Structures are given as C-alpha cells and as structure tokens.
Amino acid sequence: MARKKVVGNPTPRVEGEYKVSGKAMYAVDVVLPGMLWGKILRSPVPYARIKRIDTSRAQNLPGVRAVVTGEDTTGLRIGRRLYDMPILADGVVRFIGEKVAAVAADTEDIAEEAAGLIDVEYEEMDPVLDPLKAMEPSAPILHPDVQGYKGLPKKLDAPSNDFIYVTWKKGEVEDGFRQADIVVENTFYTNQVHHAYIEPHSCVVSTAADGSAEIWACSKVPYAIREQVANALKLSPEKLVVHPCYIGGDFGGKGDFMDVALVYVMSKKAGRPVKLVMDYDEEFVAGNPRHASVVRVKTGVKKDGKIVAHHMDFVFDSGAYGAFKPNAYLNGPHASAGPYNIPNVFIEEHMVYTNKIPCGHMRAPGDPQGFFANESQMDLVAKKLGMDRIAFRRKNLMHDGDTDPTGEKISYIKTDETLDLALKEAGYNKAKAKNVGRGVALVQWTPNGGSGTVGIKIDQDGVVTISSAMLDQGAGTYTLLCEIVGEELQIPLSQIKTDTLDTKTGKPDTGVGASRATRVYGNAGYQAVMKAADALKQAAASRLGVGADEIILADGAAQAKRGGKRVSYAELAKTNGGAIAVEATYSDTSKIHEASMCAQVAEVEVDPETGQVKLRKFTTAHNTGTVINPLMHQGQIEGAAMMGIGYGLMEHLMISDGKVTTAHFGDYKIPTVKDVPEFKTAIVEKPKGAGPYNSMPIGETSNIPVAAAIANAVEDAIGVRINSLPITAEKILTALRGA
Numbered sequence: 001m002a003r004k005k006v007v008g009n010p011t012p013r014v015e016g017e018y019k020v021s022g023k024a025m026y027a028v029d030v031v032l033p034g035m036l037w038g039k040i041l042r043s044p045v046p047y048a049r050i051k052r053i054d055t056s057r058a059q060n061l062p063g064v065r066a067v068v069t070g071e072d073t074t075g076l077r078i079g080r081r082l083y084d085m086p087i088l089a090d091g092v093v094r095f096i097g098e099k100v101a102a103v104a105a106d107t108e109d110i111a112e113e114a115a116g117l118i119d120v121e122y123e124e125m126d127p128v129l130d131p132l133k134a135m136e137p138s139a140p141i142l143h144p145d146v147q148g149y150k151g152l153p154k155k156l157d158a159p160s161n162d163f164i165y166v167t168w169k170k171g172e173v174e175d176g177f178r179q180a181d182i183v184v185e186n187t188f189y190t191n192q193v194h195h196a197y198i199e200p201h202s203c204v205v206s207t208a209a210d211g212s213a214e215i216w217a218c219s220k221v222p223y224a225i226r227e228q229v230a231n232a233l234k235l236s237p238e239k240l241v242v243h244p245c246y247i248g249g250d251f252g253g254k255g256d257f258m259d260v261a262l263v264y265v266m267s268k269k270a271g272r273p274v275k276l277v278m279d280y281d282e283e284f285v286a287g288n289p290r291h292a293s294v295v296r297v298k299t300g301v302k303k304d305g306k307i308v309a310h311h312m313d314f315v316f317d318s319g320a321y322g323a324f325k326p327n328a329y330l331n332g333p334h335a336s337a338g339p340y341n342i343p344n345v346f347i348e349e350h351m352v353y354t355n356k357i358p359c360g361h362m363r364a365p366g367d368p369q370g371f372f373a374n375e376s377q378m379d380l381v382a383k384k385l386g387m388d389r390i391a392f393r394r395k396n397l398m399h400d401g402d403t404d405p406t407g408e409k410i411s412y413i414k415t416d417e418t419l420d421l422a423l424k425e426a427g428y429n430k431a432k433a434k435n436v437g438r439g440v441a442l443v444q445w446t447p448n449g450g451s452g453t454v455g456i457k458i459d460q461d462g463v464v465t466i467s468s469a470m471l472d473q474g475a476g477t478y479t480l481l482c483e484i485v486g487e488e489l490q491i492p493l494s495q496i497k498t499d500t501l502d503t504k505t506g507k508p509d510t511g512v513g514a515s516r517a518t519r520v521y522g523n524a525g526y527q528a529v530m531k532a533a534d535a536l537k538q539a540a541a542s543r544l545g546v547g548a549d550e551i552i553l554a555d556g557a558a559q560a561k562r563g564g565k566r567v568s569y570a571e572l573a574k575t576n577g578g579a580i581a582v583e584a585t586y587s588d589t590s591k592i593h594e595a596s597m598c599a600q601v602a603e604v605e606v607d608p609e610t611g612q613v614k615l616r617k618f619t620t621a622h623n624t625g626t627v628i629n630p631l632m633h634q635g636q637i638e639g640a641a642m643m644g645i646g647y648g649l650m651e652h653l654m655i656s657d658g659k660v661t662t663a664h665f666g667d668y669k670i671p672t673v674k675d676v677p678e679f680k681t682a683i684v685e686k687p688k689g690a691g692p693y694n695s696m697p698i699g700e701t702s703n704i705p706v707a708a709a710i711a712n713a714v715e716d717a718i719g720v721r722i723n724s725l726p727i728t729a730e731k732i733l734t735a736l737r738g739a
Contacts, residue, residue, distance in 0.1 A: 006487040007693055010631035014479045014498060015246070015472070024246040027202040028277050030216045035204070036065055036104040038266050038276035039111035040259070041118050042286060043093035043100050046129070046355040046658030047142075048122035050091055050100070057117040058103055063110040066270035067118070068102045068262070078232035078261050079323035080224065082151040084143060085358065087232060087261050093122070094142060094320035095355055096659045097286035099259075104266045104274045127355035127658050131317040132294060134161040134352050142320070142353045150231075153328050163322065164351035168334045170407040176309025176344030180300025183309075184381045187296045188373035189724035192289045192317070192653040193646075195362055196670045199248025200283045205263040206273035212239040213264055218247050220473040221255045221511030222503050224326075228257045233264060244500035250473035251643065252361040255513055256288055256324050281663040288324040288360030289653050292317040295373035299381050300344075305395040307381075309344045310337055310405065314370065317359065318351050324360030326513075332366020337405035338374050339415050339444040339597065340396045345405040355658050361513070363640065364700035367443070368647055368707060372725060375441035375708030379715065389712070390428075390440065393419070404444075412594040412688055413444060414623040419599045422621035425682040426601035436616070437717025439602045441705030444595040447519050447690050447697045450510030451587035454524040456485060456532045458580040462556060462570030464489065464532075467499040469506025470521050475699060476632045477517045481525040483628060484692055488529040489536075489569070491556045507585065515697035518628070519690050520586055526692040527584035535580050539572040592690040597623040598701040600641075602709035603677075606717045611733030613649060613714060615675075618706075621682040625689030625696035637681055637702045644706025646671045650726050 018024040055067045073087040089100045101118050105111035128134045128142060141159045146152070153164055177183060203217035219225050222242035230237040247254050259276050267274040278286075293316050300309035314333045322328050333349045349366075382392035397415040404410050419442065423429070428438055455467040466481050478498045486493050510520070533553060540558035541548040544565065551558050557566040573580050603617040620641055627633045650669045654662045662668040689696035707725055715721045720735035 004487055006483045007628050008626070008630070011479060011483055011493065011629050013476050014482050014493065019246070026199060026248055027204060027216045027218045027245045028199070030204040030275065032204065032206055032273040035273040035275055036106060036270055037108040037111045038102055038104050038263055038274045039108070039115040040099050041101040041115040043089065043096055043098040045093060045122055045124050046096050046127035048093050048124045050089060050093065050120060051123050052121040053101060054119040055101065058114040061110065061114045061117060063106040064103060064114045065106070065272065066104040066266055067114070068266050068269055072265055072269065076232055078228055078257055079151055080228060080256060080326045082149060082322045082325070082328035083232065084146070084149045085321040085323035087265065095357055097357060098320065099262060102262055102266055104270045128161065129354055129356060129658055131315050131352040131354050134354050135315070135350065142355065151328060161353040162350050163353055164329045166329055166349045168347040168406040169345060170403070170405055171344035173309050173311050173344045173346035177300040179308045181303045182384060183298065183300045184377070184384050185296070185298045186377055186380055186723060187294065188376060190293045190369045190372060191725060192292045192357065192359060192655065193362070193651040194284060194287060194289045194653050194668065195249070195251040195253035197249025197251060197253060200278040200280050201258040201287070202277040203258070203260050203263055204273060204275045205260065205267045207264060207267040211235060213267070215240060215242045215260060216245050217242065217260050218245055218254050219256065220247060220250055220471045220513065222469060222471060223508045224511055225257055225260060226503050229261045229264060232261045242503040244471055244502060247471065247473050251363045252365060252513070253288055254473060255326065255511065256360055284653065284663040284668060285660045286357060288358060290362035291330065291359040291369065293369040295369060297373050297377040299377060301381055301385060305385055305387050305392050307340060307342045307396045310342045312336060312347045312370065312374065314349045316349065316351050317354050317356065319354060319356045319358035321358040322351060324358055326361065330366030332364060333370050334406050335444065336367060336370025336374050338371065339398045339413060339442055339595070340405060341398045341402045342396065342405050347406065356655055357660060363643060363703050367700070367704045368644065371441065371443055371704045372707040372711070375705055376711050376723065379712045380721065390423070393442070408591070408593065410446070410593050410595050414597050415442070417684065418597040418621050418623040421682050421684060422599035422601050422619055425621060425680050426603065426617070426619035428601055435608060435717050436603065436605045437713040437715065439709045439712025439714070439716055440599065441708035441712065442599050443701055443704040444597055445515070445697060445701045446595050447592045448514040448516040449589040450516050450520045451585065452509040452520040452524045453507040453583060453585040454481060454521060454528045455581065455583040456528045458532060458536070458569050458573050460570055460573045460579065462495065462568055462573070463497060464491065464495060465497045465499055466525065467501055468521060469501045469503065469509060470512060471500065473512050475517060475636065476629070477512065477521055479632065480518060480522055480628055484522065484525045485529045488533055490554050495556065515699040518695055518697065522692040522695065524584050524586035527586060528582055531582035531584060532580065535582060536569060536572055539576055539580065540567050543567055543572070543575055594688055594690070596696040596698065596701055598705065600705050600709045602713040604710060604713040604717055606714060606732060608718055608736060611729035611736065613727060613729065613732065615645065615649065615677040615710065617678040617680070618645070619680045619682070620702050622701065623684045623686070624698060625691065626687050626693040627683070627685050628693060628695055633698055634681060636698045638679065640700060640703035641706055642671050642676065644703045645675065647725060648707035648710040648727055652726050
C-alpha cells in the first residue's frame with residue numbers, strides 16, 4: 001500500500017472546537033418558543049397494582065399545562081425490538097423507578113413540584129428479585145400477556161418469566177463430555193453496572209395539530225427512534241422528524257427511545273413543545289444498565305489438556321422489561337467460549353424478567369459477562385490439570401482457518417502472535433515479589449455490518465462538505481470520514497466541512513453501534529469520495545482536452561499526468577455549473593470471518609491483611625487492521641480498558657429489595673485518574689479487515705477481557721479465586737479467611 005498523507009496519521013477531532021467552545025448543540029441545549037419542562041413521577045415500589053391516581057392538586061398548580069397518566073397511553077407499548085414496556089405504567093408497576101405519571105409546566109421547578117402533588121394508591125404484591133427464582137414454576141408471572149408482545153424472537157408455549165431462550169452449538173456436547181478425562185464446573189456472577197456517561201438522557205418534542213412532530217434526542221440511532229416511537233404511538237414514521245444532536249457519552253446506552261414517546265404525548269396534550277431531562281439519580285434508578293448475570297461453565301478435557309467439550313449457560317437478569325435491547329436478547333454469549341478450537345460446544349442464554357431496573361446495551365453487550373466467566377474458567381481448568389495456564393491456552397487456541405466454538409470458520413485470527421506480544425510487553429515471565437500476581441485473558445471480535453449513506457459536495461469555493469444522517473456517538477466517525485476524503489481528494493482537513501442530516505433529509509440507516517461505524521460509514525464515505533474523484537477527473541478531462549485516465553488529483557486541484565495547467569476544484573465546480581455532488585450507500589450485514597484479536601495481562605498486588613487490590617500494570621496487545629487514526633484508535637483502547645477496570649474492581653449498581661441504592665456518583669464508584677495503572681499498548685497492524693483501507697473494529701475488544709485478567713492475577717497473587725464482580729477487598733478477605 002502506498003504511503004498515505006492523511007490516513008494513518010494522528011488527527012485531532014474535527015468537532016473538538018465545537019465541543020470545547022460550547023457551540024455543540026446537545027438535546028439539553030434546545031430551546032423552542034413556548035417550550036415547557038417535563039417531570040416524571042416514578043414508582044416507589046417494585047411490584048404493585050395501581051388502584052387510584054389523583055392528579056387534581058397537580059393540575060390546579062399555577063403554571064401546569066398538562067398532566068399525563070397511564071389512562072392517556074392505555075395499551076401503548078414501546079421497545080427497540082420487543083414492545084413490552086408501557087409508555088406509562090398501565091395499571092401495574094414492575095420496578096422502583098417506573099414512570100407512573102408526568103407533568104408539563106412552565107418551569108422545571110413547577111413541574112417537579114406538581115409531580116410531587118400527584119397522589120397514587122398502590123396495592124403492593126410480592127416482587128420477584130432473583131432471576132433464578134423467577135425461572136421456577138412457582139414464581140409469579142410478571143408479564144401474563146408476554147406471548148402476545150410484538151417483537152418476541154420466538155413463540156412461547158406459555159407465559160414465562162424466562163421469556164427468551166436462545167442457543168448456539170457445535171458438535172454434540174454430551175458426547176464430548178463422555179470422552180473427557182476430567183470435567184470442571186464453576187459458576188460466575190456479575191452485577192448491573194451503569195454506563196456513567198456525563199450527559200443524562202434528554203429530549204425535546206414539538207408536536208403539530210396533525211400529529212406530526214419534531215424530535216431532538218441524545219440518541220445515536222435516529223431512524224430507529226423514529227420507527228420505535230411511531231410504532232408505539234401508531235403513527236406513520238414519516239410524520240416524525242428526528243433532528244441531529246451531539247451526544248455526551250454513549251457506551252451503548254444512547255441507542256434507545258427512553259422518554260421520547262412520553263414527551264410526545266405530553267407535548268400533544270399541552271399543545272406546546274416539551275423538554276425532559278433525566279436527573280442523574282433517575283439515570284441510576286431507571287436507565288438501561290448492563291445486565292447482571294449468572295454464568296455456569298462446564299468444561300471437559302483430556303489429560304493432555306485438550307478441551308473436548310464446553311458448556312456455557314447464561315441467565316441474564318433483564319429487569320422488568322426487555323424493551324431496551326435491539327435483539328431483545330444479548331448476542332455476546334455466542335462468542336464467549338473464546339478463541340479456542342473446541343469440537344463440542346453448547347451455549348445457552350436465558351433472558352429473565354424480574355422486578356428490577358430494566359437493562360439494555362452496554363459496550364459489548366453480553367461479552368464482558370461471558371469472557372469474565374470463560375477466561376476465569378480457563379485458568380481453573382489448567383489448575384485442575386496441574387498445567388501451566390499459558391500452555392493450556394496454547395494447546396487449544398484457534399488458528400487461521402479453524403472453526404470457532406459455534407461452528408463459524410475464521411479465516412484470520414492470529415492468536416499465538418497476539419498472546420506472545422502481550423506476554424513479552426508485560427514482562428509476564430519476569431520474577432515478581434510476594435503477593436504480586438499476573439493474569440492473562442483473551443478475546444476475539446468479528447465485525448458487524450449494517451447500512452449507511454454518505455454524501456460529498458464540492459462547491460464553487462472549493463469547499464468539500466460531507467453529509468450523512470449518522471450521529472457520531474463520540475468515537476469520532478466524522479473525523480474518520482474527513483480523513484478518507486482528505487486522503488483521496490488530496491486536500492487538508494481545513495477545507496472539509498461536515499453536515500449531519502435529519503431523518504427527513506437523510507436516508508434511513510442502521511445507525512452507530514456494535515463497533516460497525518468504521519466499516520459501514522467508512523466504506524460508504526470511501527465509495528462516495530471515489531465517485532467524487534471520478535467526477536472531478538471527468539470535469540478536468542473535458543476542460544483540458546485529455547482522457548479522464550490522464551488526470552491526477554493533487555493539492556486540491558486536477559492536472560494532466562504529463563504536466564500542464566492545474567485546475568482547482570473550485571474552478572471545476574464553476575465549470576460544472578454548480579456544486580459537484582455524489583452519494584454512496586454501503587449496505588452489508590454479512591459476517592466477516594476475520595477476527596480482531598486482543599490479549600491482556602494484568603499485574604496486581606494484593607494486601608493479605610486488608611484484601612486491597614492494587615492494579616500495578618496493565619498490558620493490552622492487539623492484532624488489528626490498518627489504523628486510520630492512531631490518536632483515536634489509542635483513545636478507544638484506553639477508554640475501553642478503563643471501563644473494564646471499573647467493571648472488574650469497583651462498579652456495582654447496588655440493588656436492595658428492588659431499589660437502586662447507589663443513586664449518585666458519591667456512592668457509585670468509577671475509575672478516576674488515580675486508578676489508572678502503568679498502561680502499555682502493543683499493536684500489530686496489518687492491512688486486513690472489512691473497513692476502508694482494510695481496517696478492523698477496535699471500540700469494544702479491550703473492554704471485554706479486563707475483569708478476567710484481573711481475577712486471574714488476584715489468584716496468582718494470593719491463591720484465592722473470586723468468581724463474582726466486582727472484585728472487592730471484602731470478597732478477597734472473606735476468601736482468604738476460608739469462607
């Protein structure tokens with residue numbers, strides 16, 4: 001590949017100035033004439049029938065313009081795929097924090113006061129808070145009508161709290177266990193954790209008399225929002241226009257509808273635009289956090305260490321609803337058996353209703369839970385065999401051309417190379433002090449697909465504008481598009497502008513998520529800029545009287561290969577009679593069988609007197625494709641790894657009797673700069689992958705194996721295994737004392 005001038009070089013974010021100067025428009029910044037403020041009254045109990053709602057005091061408060069209850073939304077449900085969540089509680093509340101009523105008023109303070117004046121009488125019922133107990137035949141059915149819910153992936157024979165059951169398999173797992181010399185079984189537990197983005201959910205909706213509406217929301221999937229809200233309210237999607245807004249942090253949590261449909265109902269009833277911004281305590285009690293899980297792992301091995309059978313059984317606590325998941329279940333478990341060549345595998349996933357906060361997607365949904373269990377299990381199986389844990393992994397690693405644990409052939413994976421790099425960079429085999437341990441964990445990631453459209457316009461001033469309905473969730477995809485366009489048109493980034501389109505002027509797409517933005521929008525942008533380059537060459541050829549194949553583009557102008565007059569892009573646009581405009585759509589949902597590989601090594605020191613864990617050093621090694629922007633690439637690796645460190649060591653959305661008790665950042669701990677260990681990144685970059693210039697995804701891989709690497713390091717340091725997250729001093733001390 002010829003050396004690139006723009007691609008492959010660290011480039012600052014094109015939207016950076018807007019964000020740091022305050023010019024960037026977030027949903028909370030939207031102000032419309034006559035706009036009202038909305039506030040929500042939420043359930044204080046986990047499970048109850050609503051016997052009575054008295055809104056008279058709220059309605060009589062000066063400044064209140066509308067009060068909405070479940071009577072205004074009876075029978076209306078919403079979801080990303082599974083439509084099981086009422087817009088407002090429809091006769092029953094199923095978790096503490098569920099929306100019961102809402103107020104639109106002249107000011108935020110009046111709305112909040114009015115919400116507190118609404119009187120609700122509940123008939124409480126015994127909540128179901130344990131997903132394992134919820135699966136028992138004797139458990140109360142939390143959704144008696146579940147069989148009729150729109151979007152249920154598979155039909156249910158009878159109402160059940162275990163509302164989704166999916167499996168993946170390869171070979172015959174029971175035959176494999178019969179061949180095994182040793183069988184090792186363990187159970188692992190993870191808790192709910194919140195995304196902890198800076199910006200809470202917020203939206204503004206302005207309805208018109210004909211039922212149409214304009215929407216501003218902090219969501220990265222505008223066309224999905226349009227469809228979900230339209231389906232819930234029984235409207236034509238074309239009646240809703242979703243306007244672009246900047247997003248103040250996502251990590252998987254801003255791909256949902258949240259309060260948009262409710263605010264539509266409020267705006268329609270009040271006859272004025274309404275803004276609603278969740279307080280952060282509402283985010284903690286009613287957001288869409290990562291699922292808690294119980295993962296049972298059973299592994300059968302031969303005495304020489306070869307794995308012959310592997311069974312993983314996931315039970316995910318969905319909370320009260322499944323509405324926040326785009327597939328209704330989590331896809332992560334299917335890959336969680338890891339980059340291992342195992343002939344017989346069976347993976348089960350149960351999605352279970354409980355009377356707790358509904359869960360959704362968070363960075364690599366389902367993978368961190370699964371890989372924490374699986375990579376912990378790999379160490380435990382090696383220990384049972386009396387075998388070195390690295391040698392055990394090497395014995396079973398996949399290689400290029402092998403089939404993965406669910407039967408898909410992977411043409412490119414580079415497991416040994418990535419593991420070797422991680423061990424070398426971490427100094428894994430160096431001597432270490434007492435109570436210091438090192439742990440290893442691996443993950444493979446194959447890219448997801450989708451559809452997206454990018455337009456390019458070159459105007460008569462020579463300015464290039466990139467347009468798309470894509471909403472950048474914070475990863476910097478518009479910067480990436482600018483780099484592609486700058487590279488192929490040979491112009492500086494200062495000559496390129498971006499324009500984010502609304503759902504009326506843009507073209508429907510699958511939106512950002514699942515580490516697919518570079519593949520989808522990057523390829524659309526590359527195809528569009530090649531069209532633009534061709535159009536410029538054709539225009540220059542006509543003007544210069546040579547063939548288009550004789551034209552080259554350099555420094556913002558076209559010229560004949562053999563010298564001669566240069567014609568600027570501005571002049572070519574003028575010759576064209578107007579801007580040169582092109583567009584390209586990339587649409588490919590096929591699975592790519594080239595894996596982005598990551599191996600990590602955690603080094604910890606554990607104080608045996610207190611159980612306190614200090615993460616001394618963390619190494620993450622990657623075998624990846626062409627790196628388009630090293631600055632953003634490294635940012636993704638470091639940010640994801642720090643999220644993994646938080647997941648492994650401290651983050652826990654604590655729930656007591658159905659109530660979230662960590663409802664502010666004073667109690668809900670996330671890593672700070674003081675928690676950043678010595679951090680080392682090692683990257684092997686190859687032109688391999690489905691993205692532009694043979695690039696690969698990076699956004700989620702370094703988040704996934706972190707917790708397992710830390711758990712493995714803790715056992716290496718002091719000899720105790722912690723099988724639940726987060727790994728706290730209390731758990732370690734309890735284990736050291738033999739409990």
